[in-house]
Structures are given as C-alpha cells and as structure tokens.
Amino acid sequence: xxxxxxxxxxxxxxxxxxxxxxxxxxxxxxxxxxxxxxxxxxxxxxxxxxxxxxxxxxxxxxxxxxxxxxxxxxxxxxxxxxxxxxxxxxxxxxxxxxxxxxxxxxxxxxxxxxxxx
Amino acid sequence: xxxxxxxxxxxxxxxxxxxxxxxxxxxxxxxxxxxxxxxxxxxxxxxxxxxxxxxxxxxxxxxxxxxxxxxxxxxxxxxxxxxxxxxxxxxxxxxxxxxxxxxxxxxxxxxxxx
Numbered sequence: 001x002x003x004x005x006x007x008x009x010x011x012x013x014x015x016x017x018x019x020x021x022x023x024x025x026x027x028x029x030x031x032x033x034x035x036x037x038x039x040x041x042x043x044x045x046x047x048x049x050x051x052x053x054x055x056x057x058x059x060x061x062x063x064x065x066x067x068x069x070x071x072x073x074x075x076x077x078x079x080x081x082x083x084x085x086x087x088x089x090x091x092x093x094x095x096x097x098x099x100x101x102x103x104x105x106x107x108x109x110x111x112x113x114x115x116x117x
Numbered sequence: 118x119x120x121x122x123x124x125x126x127x128x129x130x131x132x133x134x135x136x137x138x139x140x141x142x143x144x145x146x147x148x149x150x151x152x153x154x155x156x157x158x159x160x161x162x163x164x165x166x167x168x169x170x171x172x173x174x175x176x177x178x179x180x181x182x183x184x185x186x187x188x189x190x191x192x193x194x195x196x197x198x199x200x201x202x203x204x205x206x207x208x209x210x211x212x213x214x215x216x217x218x219x220x221x222x223x224x225x226x227x228x229x230x231x
C-alpha cells in the first residue's frame with residue numbers, strides 16, 4: 001500500500017530555535033498534503049493544507065508566519081516551526097492525498113513528536 | 118461545517134466478544150466517512166471508508182462499519198475482539214466542499230481484556 005514517511009520521528013529543541021519536519025509520499029504523487037497537530041489524548045486538528053506549487057491554506061487560528069509550509073514537489077512537503085516555544089510541543093502528523101486515485105484516500109505519516117524545552 | 122462525534126472516550130470489551138465503537142456525523146451533502154486506528158506514537162492507519170453503495174462496509178483486520186443515514190451514524194464493529202485491537206480509534210468525515218481535508222472525532226480508546 002501507499003506509504004508516507006516523516007522525518008524526524010522525534011525532535012527535542014531549545015526554545016527560540018526553528019525545526020523543520022519533512023513529509024514524503026514514497027510511491028505516489030501528492031498534489032495535496034495536510035498537516036495536523038495532535039495534543040495528548042486529543043484528536044487531530046487540521047493546521048493547513050499544502051498544495052504543490054502554491055501557497056498553503058491555513059486553518060483559522062494557525063499562524064502562517066510561525067508554521068511555514070513548503071510543498072516544492074509532488075512528493076515532499078515541509079513544515080517549519082519557527083522560533084519554537086514550549087507550547088508548540090505536540091505530535092505533528094502529515095497526510096498525503098494520492099492524486100492518481102479516482103476516489104481520493106489520505107495516507108498518514110507516522111508523526112513527529114516535537115518537544116520544545 | 119461538518120462535525121463528527123464519538124460519544125465514548127473508552128470502550129472496554131473482553132477478548133472474543135463483539136465490539137462496537139460509536140460515531141455520529143453531521144455534514145451537508147453526501148458524507149464520506151472514514152475510520153482510522155492509531156497505535157501509541159504512531160500515525161493513523163486506515164481501516165475502512167464509506168463513499169457510496171452498500172451500507173455495510175468491510176475493512177482491514179476484520180473490522181466493519183454500518184452507514185445509517187437516518188440515524189447519521191457510522192459505528193465501527195468487529196464480531197470477535199482481539200487483545201491486539203486495543204488502540205485509539207478515530208472516526209472522520211471528509212470535507213464536502215472540495216478541500217479534501219478530514220475532520221476527526223475526538224477518538225475512542227478501545228481496551229480489550231484477555
């Protein structure tokens with residue numbers, strides 16, 4: 001089946017630094033990728049929709065200058081958490097929509113656990 | 118706006134017994150409904166989806182779900198639970214506007230006791 005990878009799987013950083021998370025679709029092309037955030041024991045909340053070759057669409061309340069999204073190719077989207085603070089600590093999950101399927105299905109990455117000290 | 122409700126935070130069932138994880142939805146237009154399972158520190162794994170057709174949808178690992186339009190429900194079921202089924206289960210509905218994002222329910226933790 002389709003595979004989506006995320007790197008790194010876990011990152012610990014100091015407050016004020018920036019962290020980049022990569023999301024790759026390994027065996028299909030994804031014109032659209034989604035970034036979700038999951039707090040402990042809570043559901044996934046959509047942060048933004050990443051479109052290949054164009055600007056990302058952010059959900060209400062998500063700071064676009066803090067969470068920079070780049071979707072430079074059909075298989076890669078990156079999320080950069082700029083000037084990270086402890087409240088940014090969370091589990092970040094990406095998903096990718098297989099552009100080649102008539103009925104779209106989202107495939108999820110394994111997630112990245114960010115801890116900001 | 119679409120929404121999904123999972124009324125139970127946790128479901129406990131003995132191994133070998135049938136299990137049901139409840140989900141109700143609210144969406145304008147035809148619903149696209151999904152179930153995902155999440156194991157600790159891992160991403161979501163797709164179980165099954167309803168787009169159209171037969172109301173009973175069969176998915177991975179022996180799970181199935183029944184779409185009930187009149188009750189706006191999409192409960193997840195399995196005839197015989199396994200200890201390895203213990204995990205966090207999410208019901209989701211797809212955005213019908215074309216944006217293709219998923220809206221998730223709050224999740225239900227399934228605990229299967231040996």
